[in-house]
Amino acid sequence: MKEKTICMVGFGNVAKAFARLIQRKENELKDKYDVAFRVTAIATGRHGRALDPQGIDLTRALELSAAGKKLDELSKTSSPDSIEDFIVQSRADFLLENSPVNYENGEPALTHIRCALEHDMHAVSANKGPVVHAYHELKKLAGQHQRKYLFESAVMDGAPVFSVFREALPAANLVAFEGILNSCTNLLIELMEQGKSFDEAVAYAQSIGIAETDPSGDIDGWDAAIKVAAIVTVLMDTPYKPQQVERQGIRGITQAEIRQAQKDGSRWKLVCRGEKIGGRIVSKVAPEMVTPQSPLYSVSGTSSFVLFKTDVLPGLGLLESNPSPDTTAYGLLADVLNILKTE
Structure with a gap:
């Protein structure tokens, strides 16, 4: 049976869900995939770092994180100051990079992934930033080191947006796409359809953890734009930045417009579009009224x-x-297992 080690950078909700997932599926992974995973390093933004070549006690790590305590007590060796040195010292087979997204330049996740690939580690991430800012560079770097960089969870959580083309659609060329790629704004508009004001809808979405404390990335269309850019970059094989996407958020939608749409039998949606037209890409994120x-x-x-x-x-x-x-955590696990199939 193969034993594979994992270094986790970022230990937020998705990373913790991944830890619980590999615990829950431990026997299934051994029986069906002949693999056992050992997390040897965890770096967090607020709860310290843990480094143990023999494997970190994930149950204890989850307990400490839930209690707001540092993970440092789980270390069996001293941790270097820089995250890059931490990644190298982990000597893991996989980096799971789940630091917060940076719409502007993809950092620091980009540096973390580049470091892992340069040191012969596979890189798996739910982070959209490195995809849109350095996909082709990272793909080339991974190939030079006989490693993989996968990111299935970057656009639609665990849904197989990228792998369906990679695995199931040989010789299929993407011409155009449309969709709803930001779940927060979709919920906000639905709450407004139910009679809430925009501010009330945002407050409710924040109370249940769907909207961030600063929800501007969602409601101003940046999250949707970076997902459009990721699809264009990867599936249309064209480097594309979120700043190139024509973008309009949902702040301007009024209750009167919501009611008029309902009266007409339509609904407002924040629609994402991308299309190849005459050798160039045309893309847009904007509210639209859609019919049944x-x-x-x-x-x-x-x-x-x-x-x-x-x-x-x-x-x-x-x-x-x-x-x-x-x-989202399942998407990370699917990427890891798909990489192992190629070894």
Whole structure:
């Protein structure tokens, strides 16, 4: 049986869900995939670091994190000051990079992933930043070191946006796509349909953990734009930055417009679009009224949906219903297992 080691940078909700997932599926992973995982390093933003070549007690790490305590007590060796040195010292087979996204330049996640690949580690991440700012560079670097860089969870949590093209659609070229890629704004608009004001909807979404304390990345369309840029960059094989996406958020949608749409039998949605036209990319994120004839009409709550148009398949849709950190964590595990299949 193979034993593979993991270094985790970032220990937020998704990373903790991943830790619980590999614990829960430990026997299944051994029986069906002939692999056992050992987390040897965890670096957090607020709760310290743990480094143990023999394997960190994940149950204890989760308990300490939940209690707001430092993970340092779990270390069996001293941790270097820099995260890059920490990654190198972990000597892990995989880096799981889950630090907060940076829309502007992808850092520090980009540096972390580059460091891992340069030191012969596979890199798996849910972070969108490095995808849009350095995908082609990281792909080349991974190839030079006979390693992989995968990021299935970056756009639609655990839904197989990238792997469906990589594994199931050979010789299919993406021509256009449309979808709802930001679950927070989809929920906010739905709450406004139920009669809440914009501010009330934001406050409620914050209270249940869907919206951030500063929700501007969602409501101003940046999160959706970076996901559009990721799809264009990877699936259309064209380097593309979120700043290139024509972008309008949902701040301007009024209750009067919501009611008028309902009266007309339509719904407001924050729609993402990308298309190849004459050798160039045209992309947009903006509120649109959609009719019941649109596949976007029935996408409810925090669900996401994308409809792909390829040169061989005129319409292929992927729907993810009400995702959670658990589904994002599954996307990370799927990437790890898919990498192991290639070894």
